[in-house]
Amino acid sequence: MTTRDSDTRAADSADAGGPPHRAARLARPSARPHGQWKIDGTAPLNANEEWKQVDDGLAVRERIETVYAQGGFSSIDPTDLHGRFRVWGLYTQRRPGIDGGRTASLEPHELEDAFFMLRVRIDGGQLTTEQLRVIAGISQEFGRDTADLTDRQNIQLHWIEVESMPEIWRRLEAVGLGTTEACGDVPRVILGSPVAGISATELIDPTPQIEQIQSRFIGDPTLANLPRKFKSAITGHPSQDVVHEINDVAFVAVEHPDLGIGYDLWVGGGLSTAPRLGERLGAFVSADRVSEVWHGVAQIFRDYGYRRLRNKARLKFLLSEWGAEKFRRVLQDEYLGYALPDGPAAPKPASAGDHVGIHRQKDGRFYIGVTPIVGRVSGPTLAKLADLIETHGSTRLRTTPHQKLVILDIPEDRVPSLVAGLDELGLSARPSLIRRGTIACTGIEFCKLAIVETKGHATRAVLELEERLARVEVPHRLSLHVNGCPNSCARIQTADIGLKGQLVTIDGEQVPGYQVHLGGGLASQDREEAGLGRTVRGLKVAADGIADYVERVVTRFVAERDVAADETFAQWAHRADEEALV
Template sequence: MSPNQTAAATPARPHRQAGRPNGQWKVDGTVPLNGNEAWKQEDGGLSVRERVEKIYSKQGFDSIEGTDLHGRMRWWGLYTQRKPGIDGGKTATLEPHELEDKYFMLRVRIDGGQLTTAQLRVIGEISHEFGRDSADLTDRQNIQLHWIRIEDVPEIWTRLEAVGLQTTEACGDVPRVILGSPVAGIAADELIDPSGLITDITARYIGDESLANLPRKFKTAITGSPSQDVVHEINDISYVAVDHPELGVGFDLWVGGGLSTAPRLAERLGVFITPDRVAEVWHGVASLFRDYGYRRLRNKARLKFLLADWGPEKFRKVLEDEFLESPLPDGPAAPPPTRPGDHVGVHKQSDGRYYIGVTPFVGRVSGPTLLSLATLLEANGSTRLRTTPHQKLVLLDIPEENVESLIVALDEIGLAARPSLFRRSTIACTGIEYCKLAIVETKKSATDAVLELEKRLASIDVPQPISLHVNGCPNSCARIQTADIGLKGQLLPDGNGGQVPGFQVHLGGGLASHEREEAGLGRTVRGLKVTADDIADYVERIVLRFLADRGENETFAVWAHRADEEALQ
């Protein structure tokens, strides 16, 4: 099959002799094996935009057909948000229509995290006019707005697209936003600027019907930075810049990463990708996933499950034989990262100007904050900024003489260039405030904990950032298994026959972008749980124990994996 041929045109070739079919199109045929696969084939997710514009926005929320509401609208970045007042104990017992409000979360797709101040201003205006000033920076470099009415969606699309933004395939079983280095094109130590490669892939393939029905979501990351700043180990496909001794600068290819309830780190295929083949290989891996990915069970449909069964050698062979124009050369692994991948603080650009990485509290900003930031940047001679995979913002092109005064002004709108240890390294998912899957609140709990830890540990010398990730359910949108301290939301007994919000604790995870030699998943200890009100108490206690027990130059992650269970309580 050629790289551009769609699976729908491929004759079914059933080869499996025993066991139930997995719904692999090139093995089992394309007959749908569940209701989700059936509606995707009957009427793809991209088709719903016309109905939003011509019917639903004019007739209101109650006119939206059920499969569109709970399925196809995701292809345009729209999820219904959680109805206020429904406690976490009912998350798993109520049907979606009972949990949802008549408002939407809208995800603005920001490939490579690249924004202009004009685009930022439009997002801020949309937040203010249509989203009750809501705005969250995600750890996928997107911005999410809430309280969006279906009646306002066409106008929002018009405004976004007028400045080159989109919500196309921001959600759904499609190629999601492409993570890119926030310092692409400006960092002095960059190996290669991948911005053009990201633009090429998005222009050619986002919204392409042949890739708009994948088994599940497909996540991409590309970086040219030695800091390895795009969490490449937990994406379906990732390109990490490397200098090949004979072929020059290109990319090391990783595939099959993902977290959620069955975490698995990506693996290297051992190949070297020259820049001119990045888009071809991306399309090949996406097409392989489309044709061979498991579709029978949605909880087994991510690419990581196929890679686990095949292994990297078979994956590479099928990719090269069936989806690429020619084989790929072998390649070396990239060296360990040279510095933190969150880019917080003040750094000199390759052109002599400066970029400033700033931290809001756990990704939470607002429409007025975004508008104020756009004004501040323009007043300081800049029209560019970046979102990051760490819920941060990186502000570009600042003249040296403006740096300190800008930092003061940024502090006044809640963006810290020199944050405390825990403000810098804490992220949180949306939580029960808006998410229908959540069990507990996250943003406020994490913020309260950070504020308390800033007071309690202000005089303590902690040798490196200790990441704290707070998630409202088991699905790990906040990457709990890859944090030094990861908190997974659940309800805990209160001792009086009731329940209180709390978390299961994961310890000692991390990724290359956290200055680790290699990525690793966190450890769980039986019975180790903490209530939402006690997060600061627990973090303070374990940090002090770590500082007392650590060996010379020992990291928190290494200590957490070797410590006995008593030390981790």
């Protein structure tokens, strides 16, 4: 998720759209090459880079439609299956019955089933009820009713067979949706403010910038072989509602004292096993230059990103080596051809970034943010939701980076009826603090990397904690993030309470459980500044003990917090003695 000064010949080659010529190299102090194209040349240094150079993945769709859809799962070339399919949003899912203790010891083909997770790409989270109904229909007809809202504003379906993909693509693309570059070493979905264009407090609507990047660069062959995934976020809302600190590139709305409203540029954020928050480059980007600046950062990643080792192939590692000053200089000198003006930082958010609840739009109508438990919905639920929204006079909704949904454009007199209907679907506009703040990754149910189940454990914990904490006056929102492995798809290091799935020893017995991270948070989560959570040596929780632990630590927080200072959970967790956290 995460080096050198300029070289004219290499820059010319990169700007032309292809890999820089191997002759255009610079000396480096390290004896071991990182696989940076502009320094080390383009010769692949591992098997993953080899197959990407043969065919980066965009072309595999034709084979899926003309060969594999006819021949079935057994006809799929292994390299296509485990590599190129990802570019079209397809991962093989975990075969049922394989426990978490075997995750690291089995080969991919031993872990996988003959079914796929399919990720529907939703840039900016923007959906119509027609599009939602199509996704619901695909879920019901091809995906055994599965549907999960992700924390990247996508919707994921499961149990998809390769034979169904031509028809699924036909249906999605007929309503303006798709799966192009939803996964893989490519530019992933572009996060956008869920209330773009409708919020009364918005500084700028980022929709035109998102659409320009999407139309110009998604599916662009020159960006289809990046070192690893490339995550982007753009928001014009003062709540900074796109978790910008953990994206490879992000644009956060800000008002410049001389140049007006534009964006503050961030780069190099990412979590996983080596978390690193992004950094401001101190540069102001006007709205009309967002797409070209985005393209410049993406090209830097392509040309200078580390490719030899997959676990060091995110942009955050390059930023760590270069620093923000050099990164900005290379961006300006080699890729933009002009200097970006200096700009101010955006002020600390004064409101929540998940948009849950009932809010007035700038046109007088209302948007309503709702919370399914841990992002789990279903095809039938989505179909009923589309009908419900339309009967209340709207055709628009948004997904969020917090596994939530926001329904737009509701007339004031229809709000109570809609809220009641949403409650019947399990989509609460007035959720408990713990339901509102809990997210969970896919977990062992479908994911080949997972060690522990997540959605079910988190759901049971939420329901128990709603009863146990009903009489506890928790003064601030609490975030509980549950992840099935160390890779942090559920952003465990940036939660008040983050749980990382692993096998743990409890009373001498090895059982599924979690390592605990405490006190993390991002700008939109009641934090003075973004920060990663702390760990306490030996602090682990059994998978069926989430509610017990959360009740215990939250009760201690309420009892011990500095009320006069309005201390948050994160602040308390970082100052508290370890004994208070176990």
